[in-house]
Each structure stands twice: as C-alpha cells, then as structure tokens.
Amino acid sequence: MMGRMKTTSPPATLGERLTFAMALRGTTANAIDVALKKNRYTAYIANGRTINPGLEALEQMANHLDVDCAWLAFGKGDLPVARAPVRASAA
Numbered sequence: 001m002m003g004r005m006k007t008t009s010p011p012a013t014l015g016e017r018l019t020f021a022m023a024l025r026g027t028t029a030n031a032i033d034v035a036l037k038k039n040r041y042t043a044y045i046a047n048g049r050t051i052n053p054g055l056e057a058l059e060q061m062a063n064h065l066d067v068d069c070a071w072l073a074f075g076k077g078d079l080p081v082a083r084a085p086v087r088a089s090a091a
Contacts, residue, residue, distance in 0.1 A: 010079060015048040017072050021065040022046070024080055035064050 011017040022028060029042035036042070036057065044051050053061070055073075062069035066083070070076040 010075065012075065013048065014053075014073065015046050017075060018042065018046045018061065018065075021067050021072065021080060024082060025065050027065070032061055032064050036060050 011020045018029075022032070029040075029046050032042040033039060038057075041051070041053070041057070042061065045053060058073045059069050062072045065072070065080075067080040068077050071078070071080065
C-alpha cells in the first residue's frame with residue numbers, strides 16, 4: 001500500500017524539502033544538475049547554502065522530482081508520496 005512517508009516533522013527549508021524529494025524519488029543532486037545543466041547547484045541548495053534559485057529552476061527541479069512546485073519552494077500543500085511501482089502488463 002502506498003502512503004505518506006513517515007517523518008518526525010515536515011521538511012521546513014528548501015534544502016530539506018529538496019533532500020526529502022530526492023530520497024523519495026531515488027535520485028541524486030548530480031542527476032538533477034545534469035538535467036538542469038547546472039554544476040553543483042542542487043547540492044548547494046540541499047546542503048543549506050545560500051542560493052535563491054529562480055522560479056524557472058524551481059519548476060525544473062519540481063518537474064524532475066515529480067513534486068508540486070509550491071511544495072518544493074514554500075512547503076505549501078501535502079508531502080509528496082511514493083509512487084507505486086510500474087508493473088508489466090500481461091500480454
């Protein structure tokens with residue numbers, strides 16, 4: 001059964017939400033940076049460095065992570081949930 005990930009408290013910062021979403025989706029900062037054509041950009045944000053990504057970059061990260069951009073940027077809305085595994089259909 002798929003459901004919400006259990007956390008002690010919701011991720012409060014952009015870096016925490018980014019780290020949470022990467023873990024949920026099984027991806028890395030490097031994979032996102034490659035997709036965004038950035039160098040160490042996502043890792044700096046995830047590690048709490050002072051980088052204010054623009055809306056375009058946030059939208060690209062959210063799309064890559066399949067999460068709501070408002071949640072990623074501001075923590076608005078529900079925590080993203082794990083996706084159900086894709087099953088091969090019977091032929």
